[in-house]
Amino acid sequence: MSTVRRTRKQTNFTMSNSDNPSNWTVAELKKKLSDNGININVNLSHSILKRIYVDNVLSVQGQQAAADGDRNQANITNDMQTVDNHDISTMRNSVLYSGAPTPSANLAEGARASNIEVYPEPGIPGGRSSSFTSLPPSSTLPTMATSTVTTSAMSESVILSTLQLCQQAITSLTQSNKTNEAKYSLQTAMSTNAGTPAVNISDVDMVSPELRADILADGSFQEAGTRSRSSVYAVSSFNGSDLDSVVENLWDHSISIRTRNQYKVGLDCYIKFTLLRGLHGSVSDLPPMSEQLLIYFVAFCDDHLRLAYSTIKLYLSGIRYFYLRLKGCNPFQNNAGQNLICLQSVLTGVKKKQSMYAVPKRSRLPITMSILTKMCQLLRSGIFDMFTSYMFEAACTVAFFGFLRCGEFTVLSDSHYDDYVSIQDVICHDSFVALTLRKSKTDPFRNGVQIKLFKTQTDVCPVNAVVKYLKLRSEVFKSQPLPFFVTKEGSILTRAIFIDTLKVILSQLGLNSDLYNGHSFRIGAATTAQEARIEDHLIKTLGRWSSNCYTTYIHTSPSVIQNAQQQIASSVL
Structure with missing residues (x-):
């Protein structure tokens, strides 16, 4: 067989222009494939359709004519070599081969022979797993040894191969779009291997090594005194039980006995309210607290207990005092430290309502x-x-x-x-x-x-x-x-x-x-x-x-x- 010179600008096809797949349009390629039992319903580029035609139609025809010494096989091989490199590269990155009808082992050998990098990919649902995504040059693609098969068996093999190629192409495009999305996810962010431990960050001296060691050890830390004295306070070992009685005594002295007794009446009224409404199960503990509960409590005091506005305000002050004392939180402020606007509006409504029907205040005349x-x-x-x-x-x-x-x-x-x-x-x-x-x-x-x-x-x-x-x-x-x-x-x-x-x-x-x-x-x-x-x-x-x-x-x-x-x-x- 004579040697054919190969160039990018010259194509030595022995077929006429009408028989050359490179001269066909996309519609003509699809029609040729359909005539040979290959129906393609997805949008593929001209080069991919031509490669499918060459691999599944012309190569089969060339193998059948090889017994008679026909030269069509050599021409088809030359035509495959003249396919544009950009289209071949696009097809290699888009199509996944599952090994039918071309053996995957031969494809992998062709890829390694052409120095093409092989990447492992997950298996495709509904088909056999692929071992690589890059295709070797067309010269290394094996041909189908189907000289002894019948025409019907060949058509079934061609249809199966084409369907698998189309399915793999679509799956590859979908997986490539999801690759970057799955690269950084919530699971990877929460992975124990993500990030760098603080103990390994030694190049940035944000704190002294001694203080960093104390923080990592969760122990004591040094605090500078008025004259930069070194004093160590163990945070975890602090014990203030001996000061509990002193703190309680200071709380008792913060208000007078009479005021504290009135505050206690207000707290008891709120506890009874929560018990009646099924919101509180234990008398020994403070009931739950929210702005909506306080609004309901104000409405209960106004409508059921018929308390005056000043008395309701006194009860709320008592609730605030005991929650500050026992829980260390102000129930009349939200997390941002702002007053409860809805509660204030309801209290204003109680004041205006009672002023409309209130009995005139008893006048206190002066003793002159x-x-x-x-x-x-x-x-x-x-x-x-x-x-x-x-x-x-x-x-x-x-x-x-x-x-x-x-x-x-x-x-x-x-x-x-x-x-x-x-x-x-x-x-x-x-x-x-x-x-x-x-x-x-x-x-x-x-x-x-x-x-x-x-x-x-x-x-x-x-x-x-x-x-x-x-x-x-x-x-x-x-x-x-x-x-x-x-x-x-x-x-x-x-x-x-x-x-x-x-x-x-x-x-x-x-x-x-x-x-x-x-x-x-x-x-x-x-x-x-x-x-x-x-x-x-x-x-x-x-x-x-x-x-x-x-x-x-x-x-x-x-x-x-x-x-x-x-x-x-x-x-x-």
């Missing part, structure tokens, strides 16, 4: 200087026994001139009281009396507040009233009781006893006693000071007010308003 004078005259007339009259006159004058709240000189109960005014808290001088209050609303840290009451040089004088009471007190009691204000039986003066006695006196004066209470002395002192045209800053000092809320205590009488209007009218003249 004129009323106090009448009260002292009535007490001196013998309406009560001498001890009660002296004690009550001293208490009323001290409350008025000291701008005292009722809870600052009385107690709620004779069995439960704290921080009362004792006999040691009252010191008499020549011109004034020094009274020390152990507790006060404006003294949350219980440092004590000293109030000086001076002589008034009038018939109503707090110094004279206190001196007379102390002298009689020392004569009545051999062993002096510790509280300063006591009854003739020696018991401490409670709020109930004081209010009852006050109402009796006011009723004797012809006044409506229901309009007065223990706070009327503080209101009356501020009102009298304003009528006497005492400067505002002095009124704030006398009443120990830190803001301008003292103006709410001042009751302006109609006569004052009348005089003010007359002065405005006269200024025009």
Whole structure:
């Protein structure tokens, strides 16, 4: 057989142009293949269709003509060598051979002979697994030894081979698109082999080697002192059990006993609410907490318990206090540290709703200087026994001139009281009396507040009233009781006893006693000071007010308003 010169620009086909597959269109190639029993329903390039035709039609025809010495086999081989390298490369990367009808072992040998890299690929569903994806040059492709097979067997073999080639081509394209997607996935990110351990990062000195070793060992770490002293604190070995009682004591002192008791009532109400609604299974533990539960609790207090807005707010404050104390979290703030807006809106709705149907607040009229004078005259007339009259006159004058709240000189109960005014808290001088209050609303840290009451040089004088009471007190009691204000039986003066006695006196004066209470002395002192045209800053000092809320205590009488209007009218003249 003569040697044929091979070039990229010259093709030595002995077939005519109409019989050369390179001159056929894609439609003609598909028709030729269909005529030989190969139906292709997918879009393939011209080069791939031509290669399928050459491998499965012409090569079979060439083998049949080889027995007669035909030269068509050599021409077909030359035609295969002139196929464009780009198309051959495209076909090699796209088509997977499964070994039928071309043996995969011969294909692999051809690939290794042509220095073509072989890549393992997973098996194709429905067919035999392929051992490589790259095809060897056409010169190394083995031909089908089918000289002894019949035409029908050849057609079945050609159809089977073509279908497998098409299926492998489609599967290869699909797998190639998914290769990059599967390269980095959640599974690879969570793999234990992913990443570099911190102990292996030695090139970047972010921290000192000693500190890195301590962190990796999960042990103690060094902390610099005020003078860069080296001190070691073992985090895992910290034990604060001996300080638990101290912390509890500090929590107890953060609020007064009375406030803590009211907070406890609010927490108990919330626990009962959760138990009734089936949300809480144990009384010993704090119930669950969420903004929606708090909204339901507010609605329960408003609709079922008929609680006032101020009481609901007090209960919520109690819930907040105990959750901060026992769980260390503020239930009225979200994770971002912001207030619960929905809860605030519901509370605003409760306030506005109750204001529409609320009963007008009971007014507290002031006990002014004129009323106090009448009260002292009535007490001196013998309406009560001498001890009660002296004690009550001293208490009323001290409350008025000291701008005292009722809870600052009385107690709620004779069995439960704290921080009362004792006999040691009252010191008499020549011109004034020094009274020390152990507790006060404006003294949350219980440092004590000293109030000086001076002589008034009038018939109503707090110094004279206190001196007379102390002298009689020392004569009545051999062993002096510790509280300063006591009854003739020696018991401490409670709020109930004081209010009852006050109402009796006011009723004797012809006044409506229901309009007065223990706070009327503080209101009356501020009102009298304003009528006497005492400067505002002095009124704030006398009443120990830190803001301008003292103006709410001042009751302006109609006569004052009348005089003010007359002065405005006269200024025009």
